[in-house]
Amino acid sequence: MKFSSQAVAKPYFIAAIGLFTLQIVFGLTLGLQYVLGDFLFPEIPFNVARMVHTNLLIIWVLFGFMGASYYLVPEESDVELYSPKLALWLFWIFLSASVLTVIGYLAVPYATLAEITGNDILPTMGREFLEQPTLTKIGIVVVVLGFLFNLGMTILKGRKTVITMVLMIGLVGLAVMFLFSFYNPENLVLDKIFWWWVVHLWVEGVWELILGAIMAFVLIKITGIDREVIEKWLYMIIAMALITGILGTGHHYFWIGTPDYWQVLGSIFSALEPIPFFMMTLFAFSMINKRRRDHPNKVAALWAMGTGVMAFLGAGVWGFMHTLAPVNYYTHGTQITAAHGHMAFYGAYAMIVMTMISYAMPNMRGRVANSAKAQSWEVWGFWLMTISMVLITLFLTAAGVLQVWLQRYTDMPQSFMVVQDQLAIFYWLRFAAGVGFLAGVGTYIASFFIKGEAVGLANAAR
């Protein structure tokens, strides 16, 4: 760690891991409700558990992005953070807003929450992933603006690098696209069109810039490869991301009332979207293979390569599987979608945050790398989580294929509920894999508390 102000990243990372754990607990609740329909009903209906699960995911990934930026920007810009105090204030504001919102979801019926938070004045609630009360959304905007201001001022007084530029474009894009969550027209078709400007243009647009920037930073640090090489890769990856991803939005405009030409455009451009993810994998592997030094933080390199591979599998392969309009006609809104959503989110955004944590946390705790023993626990956590996620994806894919067959493709289509009953075995298996995932989270968290001789500055193999 070059500057003491980088340490503000620490609470952000701790909060991210805490909320991540809670997300998984609710994931397991959902998994049980899938097979034991009345589990926790009517206290915690499925929709409530689901929005806690998905909103916690978004929130903890945002905490992760913020922590990563607060760590990365001062080091890249070669100056102290403009205002560590502001960063800490925003941390507490964001954390309390998040916790209050989740309590609100769980404590009162959603309609009551909508009423008491003034959803009648500016209705923005009740849309998937954007369930937060309007007040919470405003809170998020305020926090993100403060965060961008803090980073912007830091960059202005310091060195400007390609990595900080790309990161800033990604973060500003994140903020700008989120503003569309305040646009909720009465016409459902228009509502859906612009809803995707938040959801798709986040994960298959600006977030890829953030992902690329964090990846590039960690790779420079652990491989010692020349900045010029890394930056060229970064530009190519994000160029491909936006060139394919913007018109790729069309893969969500197939069946929502939008004109038919989107079926052609969306299919073509989204079929190219795996390219940037594939390049990301090549990037991680080739930089680590050509490394100029052996960094003692081995597990950070594992996370970086894992992110490349899993993001490509989840987003690239599982995304491509259902992105062509004739296929999507049958798979749209089935367990195939859920399979893809899980592996893509985990592989790309959960894992990049853990890559950064893995690299930065030891530094913030005054060492170059954790002890061999702590690292081996972290490696176990990595594999447990990753293999469990692969299994979750495979079971959901199997369920999805059967669902498509029984409910949509055969001559004698069966009703939704009847089909779901027949998929129970896959949902049980998914639940079992979910328990494995939670065990992985536990192992991962335990790795932070494992002692042993850490690699200090003096004995680091330079």
Next chain:
Amino acid sequence: MSETFTKTMARNIFYGGSLFFILVFLGLIFHTTRVLPERDHRENITPQVVLGKKLWEDNNCIGCHTLMGEGAYFAPELANVYQRLGESKDAIISFIKYRPAEGVPGRRSMPQFNLSDEELDALAEFLKWTSEINDGDWPPNIQG
């Protein structure tokens, strides 16, 4: 990557390519919004439909159901529920109205929302209007 392909070239592809496709995308979206009225039949968006959409959101129906294939995969697709239940608003209304507060033992359950008759009618109107949107013949069959 080879030496002749420089970082500056990569940067220009990023800025130029992104800008180009942002503009194309905005143009297409503009066109889409122009031709949309023929497909979404917005002339049929009555005050009841508007209220129905609001209730749809305020009760987070999307947290269990899909609507035109988007949402959650826990409960049946509702964009064509109007047709599935025999083109009957009353069938939709009574389904929602008579959900047992304690759920159905052992079965995936839908909450009792305690809606007024006016609200139930609005929800049914909203689902009826939705079912008439021209959405490329999706879903493939009546089961959703």
